[in-house]
Amino acid sequence: MGSNQTNKIHIEVDPELRSLLPKYLENRKKDLDNLRTAHKESDFEFIRKTSHTIKGHGSSYGFIRLTEICILIERAAQKKDAKHIDTLLKEYDEYVNNIELT
Amino acid sequence: MYKVLLVEDSEESKDLVCRALGPGFEVLWAINLEKAFKNINENQCDIILLDVGLPDGDGFRFFSQLLNDHRHKKIPVIFLTAKDGVSDKVLGFSLGADDYIVKPFQPAELKARIEMRLKKYHLQQSEAQVLSKGEIEINLNAQRAFLVADKKKVDLQLTPLEFKLLTLLATHDDQVFSRNQLLDKVWGTETYLTDRCIDTHIYALRKKLGGSAGYIQAIYGEGYRFSLDIVTGTISKSIRLRKRP
Numbered sequence: 001m002g003s004n005q006t007n008k009i010h011i012e013v014d015p016e017l018r019s020l021l022p023k024y025l026e027n028r029k030k031d032l033d034n035l036r037t038a039h040k041e042s043d044f045e046f047i048r049k050t051s052h053t054i055k056g057h058g059s060s061y062g063f064i065r066l067t068e069i070c071i072l073i074e075r076a077a078q079k080k081d082a083k084h085i086d087t088l089l090k091e092y093d094e095y096v097n098n099i100e101l102t
Numbered sequence: 103m104y105k106v107l108l109v110e111d112s113e114e115s116k117d118l119v120c121r122a123l124g125p126g127f128e129v130l131w132a133i134n135l136e137k138a139f140k141n142i143n144e145n146q147c148d149i150i151l152l153d154v155g156l157p158d159g160d161g162f163r164f165f166s167q168l169l170n171d172h173r174h175k176k177i178p179v180i181f182l183t184a185k186d187g188v189s190d191k192v193l194g195f196s197l198g199a200d201d202y203i204v205k206p207f208q209p210a211e212l213k214a215r216i217e218m219r220l221k222k223y224h225l226q227q228s229e230a231q232v233l234s235k236g237e238i239e240i241n242l243n244a245q246r247a248f249l250v251a252d253k254k255k256v257d258l259q260l261t262p263l264e265f266k267l268l269t270l271l272a273t274h275d276d277q278v279f280s281r282n283q284l285l286d287k288v289w290g291t292e293t294y295l296t297d298r299c300i301d302t303h304i305y306a307l308r309k310k311l312g313g314s315a316g317y318i319q320a321i322y323g324e325g326y327r328f329s330l331d332i333v334t335g336t337i338s339k340s341i342r343l344r345k346r347p
Contacts, residue, residue, distance in 0.1 A: 016121055020117050024117075055205075057114045057118060059206040
């Protein structure tokens with residue numbers, strides 16, 4: 001995990017959405033586990049679909065970088081670029097595990 | 103309260119839409135097309151938010167099916183999808199979508215777009231239900247007719263039969279109806295009345311129309327018609343138009 005006190009990412013959240021965010025982030029961590037498994041199994045279609053879905057709501061919840069990472073993962077999955085996916089999943093991990101809501 | 107059918111397989115997007123729309127909206131959530139069809143047949147929806155990539159098919163096809171169903175084809179449909187390619191947007195609009203919103207969306211913008219679409223839809227609906235003929239305004243929803251002149255709108259206080267009679271004539275400009283045709287169309291074929299009964303009702307209707315009575319014209323030996331061209335005097339051996347009172 002990339003959780004590190006010095007790398008905390010502060011996200012200012014919409015008060016209207018605040019109550020939804022703990023569950024939202026929990027689900028994104030579960031997605032990360034599923035994406036890693038799919039990556040090991042070279043299941044690019046699963047990676048493409050999952051990243052496409054997360055791309056669709058990440059920044060609406062205030063996590064702009066999450067949407068950006070997922071756009072890149074989706075593209076890499078379309079190209080079956082396993083190496084790039086590996087790099088991006090690390091970035092995803094680093095991001096979701098260091099978010100601090102303000 | 104507006105009923106929104108949200109066809110969307112992501113729970114996160116559903117939560118976001120519900121939060122964005124707030125208390126003035128009831129969101130019916132369908133996670134696939136099968137549930138969407140069930141929902142739309144069981145509920146009177148005001149608007150549909152439709153994702154494209156769904157587990158049991160694509161939203162474009164669902165939309166095409168809706169357009170072929172007279173019960174649902176007028177419901178506004180907004181695509182709400184992460185498919186952001188120009189070809190996807192063009193396809194959505196070419197099918198007749200009312201809007202195409204790419205995810206991720208801003209909740210406030212989503213609400214504004216939905217409200218705007220609903221407002222336009224209801225305006226179009228209400229306009230479609232109001233018929234204006236000269237100084238006469240017929241509200242088909244309310245089953246009431248008005249005289250509109252000098253920025254004043256006066257309810258003509260028509261009886262149901264007078265309203266039907268006026269509506270029939272006014273929706274068929276310049277078409278002559280025989281007394282028997284009027285009896286069949288207004289009173290129905292099961293009612294037995296003398297055709298002269300029509301004259302009594304036309305007389306009452308024209309009286310209520312006051313200065314606009316001339317729109318309803320008696321055609322000698324034929325019947326009655328509605329015409330915005332008010333002609334006074336007798337004009338031919340077969341057609342005689344009554345003087346405008």
